[in-house]
Structures are given as structure tokens and as C-alpha cells.
Amino acid sequence: MPLPAYATTKDRIWYYTFRVICYAIFFFLMAPILVMIPLSFNAQPFFTFTSEMLMLRPEGYSLRWYQDFLGSDSWMRSIRNSFMIGIAATILATTLGTLAALGLSRSEMPFKGLVMALLISPMIVPLIISAAGMFFFFSQLNIAQSYLGVVLAHTALGTPFVIITVTATLVGFDHSLTRAAASLGASPSTTFFRITMPLILPGVISGALFAFITSFDEIVIVLFIAGPEQRTIPREMWSGIREDISPTILAVATLMVLISVLLLVTIELLRRRSERLRGLTPG
């Protein structure tokens, strides 16, 4: 929105002040994340820019913290754990959540409001409370300190996201398509896999990505119910920050930011595709 030609001086001052404020806030949002990236190449074990770094001398930079990270068994195990737990929880959450969203978006669904509130609640209840409850319950079932326990807990946390994204996709869904398929002789399962599924797929995938990042980023539950065998990346970072904070953390953090960028781009592309499919303009 450019300034109109008739703008007064006061308008002009306000116009530029407002923009300066906005960009300062954007800076506040991005700076912490961006600052870590160069610092992770620091040759010294400090959290601040050394004079060599500022003068852009090559000896100020090194990959030692990345080597440190890649050469550490506990970090490597935590990567394996994070992906294993994340993928398993995502598959479970996406399957259960998609089915439930299909049911919830039907107009005949009884007790819709109550059921919806119940299914969304894992997103609302403070994590410390979920973690405390699950800690006691999973100990009784003997699945605390096991992969199964962590996967089940993360599944519960991930399903609300799947429900929300898939339900949103289903809002624009044209039910006459499934009726047309049925009237042409398709069985319900054929209708689902050939007609419904391709149309809601973008919503399902972005729900799955949300479920994955929820599990991938989750720490409170892991602190309470995971044993030493199930330590994930956030859990390893947690002890890294608490015990001896070294720039290795920043190397890990930089790689994590890279993963977030990939996920963000994927989600954005999916959203646009879904809106195109539903005949909405992107935005």
C-alpha cells in the first residue's frame, strides 16, 4: 500500500515509523534463529562472535562442532530415536485422525461438539499434566521407559492436528462426487481410495507433517516417560543445555532449523495445491 500523492508530512512520518516498527519486530522474530547459524561455525568454544569471525578470517570458522555432533554416539542414537518415534507416531495419528475427521465432518455425526472437544483436548491440556498422567498410567502398564509408551503418548498429542487439517480440507469437499462414484457401482472402499482420498490427500499430508513435528519437537513427555534408551534429539539438547552447554548445541540447532525450513516449504506447497484443487484462490 504505497503512500497516496496527497499524503501530508504527518502521514509520511507515520508511514515510515510504522514500517520501521514492523521490521524491528520481524527482526526480533528472526534474529535469534539467524544468529545461531554463524555461531555454530565458531572455532572457539564461545557463544559470541570472535574478532577473527567478525573480520571473516577463515581461521575463525571451523566445522569442529559438526564433527563433534556427527562423531557422538549419543547424538546419533537420539537422531535414530527421534525419527523412529516420530514416524511411528505419525502413522498412527494420521490413520486414526483421518478416520475420525471423516466421521466428524458428516452432518449425521451425533454429539459432534462434545466429541470434537474431547479429541482436540491433547492440544489444550498443559503438557506437564499430560506427562504426569501418562507417567503413572504407563508405569502401571509397564510401558513407561519403552518405545511403545513414547509412541502412544506422541500419537495422542499429534491427532488433534490431523483432525484439524483434514476437517478443514473436508469443508470444501463436494459430497456429490462420492455419491456419483457409488451410483456408478463403486464399493465404499473403492470410493474412498479412488475418489475421497486423492482429494483430501493434501490435508492428510499436512496433518501428518504437523503430527511429525509435534513428536519430533516434544520434550516434556519424553522427560517423564522415556528411559535412557529412548532419548530423542530434544532430550539430548535438554541435557546439553542443562549440563555442559557447548556450541555443539548450535550445530544441532542449525540442522534442526534446516529441517523446519523443509517442512515449512512442504506445508506451504501442499496448502496451495489443496486450495487450487478446491477451486479457491491461493491465499
Next chain:
Amino acid sequence: MAQADAGAAFEDAQTDSSGRLTTADGTPLRAALRRAERRRKVAAFLLVVPLLAFILTFFVFPIAQMMWRSVDNPQVVRALPNTLEALRDWDGRELPGEEVFAALHADFVVDSERPRREQAMGPLGIRLNYELSAARSAISRTARSAPGFEAPYRDAFVSSHRLWGQPELWRIIKREGRPLTASYYVAALDRQYDEDGSVIMRDENRRIYVSLFVRTIMLSVAITFLTFLLGFPIAYYLSILPMRHASLLMICVLLPFWTSLLVRTSAWIVLLQQQGVINSTLVAIGLLDDANRIQMIYNMTGTIIAMTHILLPFMVLPLYSVMRTIPPSYMRAAKSLGATPFTAFRRVYFPQTLPGIGAGGVLVFIISIGYYITPALVGGQSGRMISNEIARHMQQSLNWGLAAALGTMLLVGVLALYWLYNRLVGADSLKLG
């Protein structure tokens, strides 16, 4: 689908002898429709059942069970049934008489004959210790020698541990000799029982939780207000930009949103700590003396800064989606009718953004009130919140009943806010990304 089936039924409709509409096979149309309707209801519900069962089992039930722990009180009843029976007529003033001590001896004898894993005196000691420190050592020391005590039991018990000679311990045993207790809530509200069994405030220096709840709420209010203060201008700016430009800038909001919580928290540690980027820069440009580096982290300031940064996207996203729908012509109309820009903003634009402010505000408040990780890492002492205290009782002091009571109070507060949020915007209208 409902109309299609109804239509099919209607086309096949015939009239039976009494003139009612029926389907081809002769059932009344009304009954056939109702049956079809019910079948669809069941079908829709069946799709939801797997997830509903999963959430009820692995989420709702564990939390309900945890809440139950905040009133559950089986230890005394299980360990001292005879003593409780003998204490029934005790007035709670003087030390109980010999018959009570004899019953106590009987209870210890019964317990010593139980298999080791089922013995009730260990849990009893832990339970009583929450109410009276040293109770645990009294129980465990006595448990070893008690089966061998001879009458008079009273002297034997009192000489084995001085606590048995204090009426206070007996009052606690009598009070907690019920399957349900309110004592965890009494403790969670910084209160205690006095000699007459009525609830009074704790000593000034032992009050922790009420002020912690107050601090948690104040911090959450401050964070919510700060996210609003920072979120409102950028949401507005994004909403007036052309789409292409806006989606580019939106990355600045979405990238932090998608970045790991621990990554963002460690970024703030890097920036704010005393040897960190901000302090070093200030020293380097001479604004700050090397000896007086500012303490910006491991205190309340650190918690507020880091949490405002982490929760800002949750305010911007709902605000932005509301602001996008406000037609710019309204503001132009107001100005053309003579309003100053400020009046036009205050009277025309701002009221239309209220749903977004409400949604974003409640969301940020709900999230921050139960926040654990960031205060634990950057909060130090003054930035602690109620979740940290719950975690401490869960993991260190192992007073699970008190943890459950604090957790239940927090949960009730959050659920009340969630209900409010539902009334304001509806849970299913939650937008992501």
C-alpha cells in the same frame, strides 16, 4: 447423502391400504427413513470410535487417574485399621490411652507378617511425612522393633521414637484415617490444619504455591499483552500488503513457529547470557563496562523475553486471518465522513479485530500458563512457574498427591479458558499455519 437416500425412498414410495406412504417392500416410509438415518449416524460414529477409544484410554483416563491421586488416601486406612478403630472416641487433646497403643502394636505385628512387597508401613511413613516431617523415620525405626514390644505398649512406643508421644502425630493419623483426603489441596493453597482441625494459613515464610500461582498468572498476562503489542502491528502490516509480498514476510512468522522449541530457547541463551552476543556487543561498543554485564537470563526477564518470542506466532496467525477479512473501504468511508485516522482506527477498524485478539489472546494465555520447558531452562528462581513446581514434586520430592492437586487446579483453570475460547471462536475453527 441424506437427500439422495430420501429421494430414492420417495421415488419407490407407494400407498398402502390405509393411505400411508410406504416403500416398495411395504414398510411405512417414515420408519424406513428413520432406519436409514440411524444407520448413517452409526456409520459416522464408527469412523470416530477408534480414535475416541484411543484418546479415552491413553489420554483422558490417565489424567483422570492423576486427578484422583490428589484426593486418594489409602495408606493410613490400610496400615492401621485397628488403631483407627481404637482412636474413634479419642478427643484429640491428650495423648491416647494404652488401648490405642495396644492396637497400634497389633497393626505393626500384622504388617510384619505380610510379605515384604505388600508391607503397608513404608507407604504409611511416606504419607505421614508429607504432613509431619520426621514421621517417616518414626515409623521405619519403630517398625523394626515394634513386633517385639511388651505391655505397657505406650511407654515402649514413646521410648522407641519421641514422636509417638506427641498428640500432633495422633491427630494426623486420625484425620488422614479416611480413604479420601483434602490435605493435598490444603497444602496446595498454602494452608494447614491447626489443633482443632480447622484450616488456617501457613506461616508467612512457608507460603509458596498461592504466590506461585499468582506469579504464573501475572507472567502469562504480561506475555499475552506483549505478544499482542508486538503481534498487532505486524499482523496489520501483513494484512495490507499485496499477497505476494505478504507471503514472503509471513516466513518471518512461520519459520520461528516451525522451529524446535529447544532451538529457540537455546538461541535466547546464546543471545542473553552474560558472555553472550548482546552483552559482548554492548561491551565492545563501549556502552557497557566489562564488569557490569547485564543479567538478562536465568531470571524473570529471560522467561518473559523467550516466551514472548516463542508464543508471538500464536498471536499473529489468528489476528492476521481476521484482519485479512476486514475490507479497507470501511476505513476510507470513516475518513471520508470526517474521522481523523486515529478515530477511524479506534471506532471502525479496531472493534472488527476483536475476535482475532480474543482468539489469539486466549490461545497464548492458555499455552503460557502451563509452560514448563522455557522457564525451567532460562527462568532461574524468579522465572519459575507452577509447572516447574509440579515437575519438582513429580520427580524430586516425590509428593505425587501434592503434584496432582497442583496439576488439577491448573487443569481446571485451563479447561475453563478453553471453554471460553470455544464460546469465542469454536475449537474447530483453530487455524494452523
